[in-house]
Amino acid sequence: MLENRQLIMHLMGKAGFGATPDELDQYVLKGYDGVVEYILNPIIPNILPEDIIHRYHVDIAESRLPTPTAARWMYRLVTTDSPLEEKIALFWHGLFASNFADVQQMTMLYEQVDMFRNLGLGSFKDLLLELSKDTAMSQMLDNIDNHADAINENWGRELLELFSMGIGNYTEDDVKEASRAFTGWTRDNLEYTPFWPYGRVAWHHKFDGNDHDYNQKTFLGETGEFDGEQIVGIIVKQKATAEFICTRLYQYFCSDQIDSDGKLTINEMMDTYFKSGYEIRSVLRTLFKLEYFKSEKCRSSKVKSPIELVVGTVRISEAYSKPTLAIKDLVDQATFMGQTLFQPPSVEGWHEGVEWIDSGTLIERVNFASSEISDLEKPGVKKLISRIKGEISNSVSNKDLLDKCSEIIGCDLSDNTRGFLLNSIENSPNNNQKLDEQIAQILGFIAATKEYQLV
Secondary structure: OOHHHHHHHHHHHOOOOOOOOOHHHHHHOOHHHHHHHHHHHOOOOOOOOOHHHHHHOOOHHHHHOOHHHHHHHHHHHHHOOOHHHHHHHHHHHHHHOOOOOHHOOHHHHHHHHHHHHOOOOEEHHHHHHHHHOOHHHHHOOOOOEEEOOOOHHHHHHHHHHOOOOOOOOHHHHHHHHHHHHHHOEEOOOOOOOOOOOOOOOOOEEEEOOOOOOOOOOOOEEEOOOOHHHHHHHHOOOHHHHHEEEEEHHHHHHHHOOOOOOOOOHHHHHHHHHHHHHEHHHHHHHHHHHHHHHHHHHOOOOOOOOHHHHHHHHHHHHHHOOOOOOOOHHHHHHHHHHHOOOOOOOOOOOOOHHHOOOOOOHHHHHHHHHHHHHOOOOOHHHHHHHHHHHOOOOOOOOOHHHHHHHHHHHOOOHHHHHHHHHHHHOOOOOOOOHHHHHHHHHHHHHHHHHHHHHHH
């Protein structure tokens, strides 16, 4: 049972933002395969309903500032009961990067993320097609300026280079032909809602047939009078596309580095990609059920992004279960660590893995996590301490107490780290209050380790 519990904790760290002991109690009852299906098929996220937000904050529909909308998403990340739904949205947000600096309107960006939630586990073809119509992306990559008599290659190029196939798998002619196929794919306000003075809240995709190039095109070896939908259909059936997207999913949900076993894993994911009709849910199911994913080799193999670190930590502390201005502080904390929601540095997204860590960001990460998890006033910390005390004896050694604390928050400490921490822990106290303080101190120590930075 303990092994199964640790395995599920491992899964939830990779596929979500970790799990509290209470959540794990429920997950263990489902079994590992049951949890895989549960998170792959989210039903009710149990978040603050969007209609309530719009009812009491009507101005959010014309949001011109990034922070309130970033805080809105942060609150959902912290409170959702469907963590993979948000994790996959974060994945696509980093891969299909759009930012506030180029779009200058948060409603479009939030709608884009909502599209990632709704389609992110489904068919990659459907997702790529919807992305091609997305108003934020159309502005970000200039497809609104792509005309039959004057093509703009920006969208066509990034669609192939950054979003689906990667450099070396297409030619410059393919870029031009794809761009021709997406001419006339533009946007418009609703018919009776002019732009000014009411703003851009009603933007939607529009196909302008008078501005589309209907002539014959040759793309990736196929010839026809292609439009954008047919271009997407050709892209998703390429082996290069399968390798590109499965590699990115592997690096996001499994490991930053790809060894020989990782390459075999990616090949199995690619097989599923084609057999399932390009369904991301099926690809992830294959990954999560492989023995390699469950093995020790795949544990602590990925550096947490700032969002993963912040969200995972506060979900443990349970200090943000209700709407509060402090949610904005969490957005700021992630920013100090190098990641701001809705503001990736470029269309390439964030540079991940070990590049998340430098001398400045590491201090921010350690200070935040250690402070949050050692705070005796946080409701989740109180629960952790109560649970730990209920599972140890009165004469517990410092070593056993450290092991219990690391086990309860799912952090596998190396022998070197364990030895260093043991030298820092005070001797066992002789009263209940002091024991609470000691456990909180140990939790804070663990959150300051290199192991806590990994998942």
